[in-house]
Amino acid sequence: MTATGSPNSFFQDLPNRVRALFPGVLVAIIVAITAQFLADHYDTPAMLMALLLGIAVAFLGDEGKTVEGIAFAARTILRLGIAFLGVRISFELMAGLGLELVLLVIGGVAATIAFGLLISRFFGHGWRFAFLTAGSVAICGASAALAISAILPKDDRSEQRLIFTVLGVTVLSTIAMVAYPILVTQLGMDDTSGGIFLGATIHDVAQVVGAGFSISESAGDTATLVKLIRVSMLAPVVLIAALLIRTFAEAPEDGSRPPLLPIFVIGFLALATLNSFNLIPTPVADLMSQASRWMLLIAIAAVGMKTNLKRVLAVGGAAIGLLVTETLFIAALILAGIYYFA
Template sequence: MSDAIISVESLRGQAQRLAPGIAVSALVAVTAQFLAEHYATPAMLLALLLGIAVNFLGEEGANAPGIAFSARSLLRLGVALLGVRISVDLMADLGAELIGLVIAGVFFTILFGLAIGKLFGHKWRFSLLTAGSVAICGASAAMAISAILPKDERSEERLIFTVLGVTVLSTIAMIAYPILVETIGLDQRQGGVFLGGTIHDVAQVVGAGFSISETTGDTATLVKLIRVSMLAPVVLVASLLIRRFADAPADGKRPPLLPSFVIGFLVLAALNSFHLIPAAAVLFLSQASRWLLLTAIAAVGMKTHLKEVLSVGRLAIAQIVAETLFIAVFILVGVKLIG
């Protein structure tokens, strides 16, 4: 009985210690969402920039533990809940050839990023982070992949730069790609496959697709969710390869063989595929995932100095742009060939 009382008191103390930082992170996330809805700007980008603007809150004091918890644990929970968006039905609606194209686009974009990394003066960690985020689902993928990479003194700088990069490029693509679709004469379904297969973030895919037509928007969203479904296998394979081939971190702590958030993602995707999760619960968990990721990225921003992020350099910008152009050309050629 006494052990149970001690445990409850310990949990209560832990909650009180984390609450201020979590509340501050959530407040930044809510502010970012409010501004996003009123000024047509990506909420993820605003959360990150607002977090960086108040980064002094994450350095010391009562807020620091909760901000660190939000940047780490809430991030993993948010990624895990993304699994409710995935089901086998998504695959069946698109067809084998286009599914193969989307999966090949993810696979070859990551290989391309790893291959060109040395040309731009970057090691495999940065290349995997940027290429994976470009190939899969932007900021969410960047945060998930970052969680399995061996940590060093520049880990958070690389993550922040990647989130900034893919979010800005995704916003540019949301504006430019629908114009490109019209210019080169893709039909509504082809346009949807191109937009969903190339734009980094889900929100921008939806915006770009429905700016053309409802059919294009539906197809683009479907294709994008198939890319999101690649998050778990990519993270799993990358984790296995890192444990097998990468040098051990300085602190001796290797990333887990199968991160818990990947297990959660797969379990929820499986349950949703068998229609075991009520529609209302799917909607609730999907929204919860979005808010958790928004809160997490705000917390990551509060732990970051913008000057350090910008020190990543012009070659880093060139690499992430090259990866973005690669997947765009790859999917466009594939769509044209398949017809």
């Protein structure tokens, strides 16, 4: 081991590293706290507020002492937050709904991703954007978009595609939170069927909870359970995608490849397994779940601060059309499945 790579060198350099990262990370934390305050007082999605506030101070990500820390928050804190999501998952979730409905939820995720990849060419977009949007629609909105973006080969439009997707799925999820409970009532669905529909189709967890409990406590519990099963699909989807990308995607110019198994996916799976066997005490799991939510909020604030809004808006109307079409597809598919199994 060389002197530069020695443990002593690492610890000697640590104070300098912390000083370099601190201003940017602190700004991201402040933006996240502000976003949560606004979300609590004005009933708006915290993720959306963090993103918009981050964009409003995007100059901090371009130059100055905050640049390095903002980049750290947008990458490392993001991946740690995704790994911590594993504490929300357990095998018991699967058993709670029955095999048919679990297969419907899993099939809905797979079919939506395949559908997005299939139709993206008609909207003038490539596989990267298609997988990013379809995966976020199919699994868990902004969190899935962040996780999928972390494994996609990077180019000069990667951050713009991510920002657009996070904005799009958050707005559509908020619309669905209001519109879908009305649809459930109009269709005369009971609490169980309505909860399944809401949990299997609305993108973000917070909006699923809001929509479900706006109908009844029973519908809210069912919707949350179904949504967490969709969240549990994040790790296998990202793992399979990472393997396919590593095998078939064209390597970047520097010849680097994504890791065979991303570390944050290993963390997600390890925590989900430990939680399934009740090896994580409930207070610790609750604390890690809250930590995950805050890490993702900080990360999305940092991503916003690294954003060029003009380039995001340049993604265009076809991208909006693709995102809306994928959203309508999963809603129609799940609705048909509910009536089929009823």
